[in-house]
């Protein structure tokens with residue numbers, strides 16, 4: 326092979342082009358900074374922006390919300406299937422099966438045109454919250470709550486989980502977290518989705534594969550691992566000793582470090598403030614202090630800034646959500662980014678098929694089985 330370039334983990338490699346988001350000069354979706362979007366937009370506006378390329382006008386947003394509301398009810402067979410999955414199954418496995426199962430009931434399954442992909446993306450966006458909430462209630466011995474088309478996606482998600490209306494603060498906190506999780510360039514799960522789309526497979530297959538990639542603790546699974554860390558530390562007064570011991574033992578501290586953001590994840594910076602406000606309102610100041618101690622020592626000693634999963638785990642904890650819902654919530658949001666990338670890949674496709682550097686043995690002569 327000529328011009329052979331090899332970078333372990335594809336670090337620093339430009340593996341394709343995208344017009345959906347960039348992390349250069351801060352994170353922006355389709356040209357809008359995430360700080361601006363998180364401060365002023367709803368998750369639905371952001372989803373529309375990512376999928377369709379620009380912010381919706383009033384009529385477009387109303388129609389989009391209407392379509393999402395109408396699509397949120399899933400086929401009864403999907404709920405039946407959720408009942409059949411053993412109660413102890415990992416929630417991310419349920420989300421993966423859910424995305425895959427929804428394909429069988431999608432009227433556009435088999436149609437990979439641009440328009441059909443947009444319709445499928447909207448339906449997955451509307452339906453994954455229903456799958457998440459229904460599964461959570463079923464495994465808790467409760468009946469699923471029907472989606473309420475009058476609510477926002479975040480409000481409806483919390484409504485379907487709790488069977489009671491969320492406070493404005495809770496709904497907004499969920500909305501902001503979904504905005505920040507929605508899209509992130511060529512991360513591992515998005516790249517997975519693009520590889521699948523590049524074979525001219527279909528959107529549901531790409532999203533199903535992406536969910537598998539997101540599950541790992543080095544990627545989306547980190548937000549759950551962060552909560553395990555905070556639970557292990559216990560209280561603010563134990564934080565300094567815990568983190569110094571953990572660093573001395575060369576433990577990987579979940580929620581810190583990033584392949585690309587070496588000087589800080591702008592999403593984490595933004596969410597930290599919201600998290601601190603919610604902590605005061607819900608009486609979790611001790612956990613905020615604990616997190617501050619850990620953060621200042623990891624940043625000071627290792628020069629590793631926190632990533633989005635560090636504050637988002639606390640945010641979900643303050644919303645009283647069970648830990649194993651954290652990464653599934655990431656799925657609910659990132660469906661938008663994955664779908665946009667599948668559409669972008671499919672619209673201008675070239676099969677993604679890199680080469681490997683061979684490290685195996687030199688050529689050997691075949692020896693018949695009796696003579697080996």
Ligand code: ACO
Nearest residue numbers: 542543544545547576577578579580581582583584632633
């Ligand atoms: N805790 C302790 N040390 C760390 C951490 C961490 N969280 N992250 C990186 N390091 C250290 C490594 O041990 C390594 O040190 P060494 O050179 O002395 O061996 C050095 O920093 C480089 O680490 P790599 O793993 O090679 O860096 P990479 O670019 O692959 O890391 C990653 C990116 C995987 C995210 C890493 O920082 C990590 O494991 N973080 C914890 C998991 C996590 O929070 N993931 C969420 C990612 S963001 C998201 O999905 C929303």
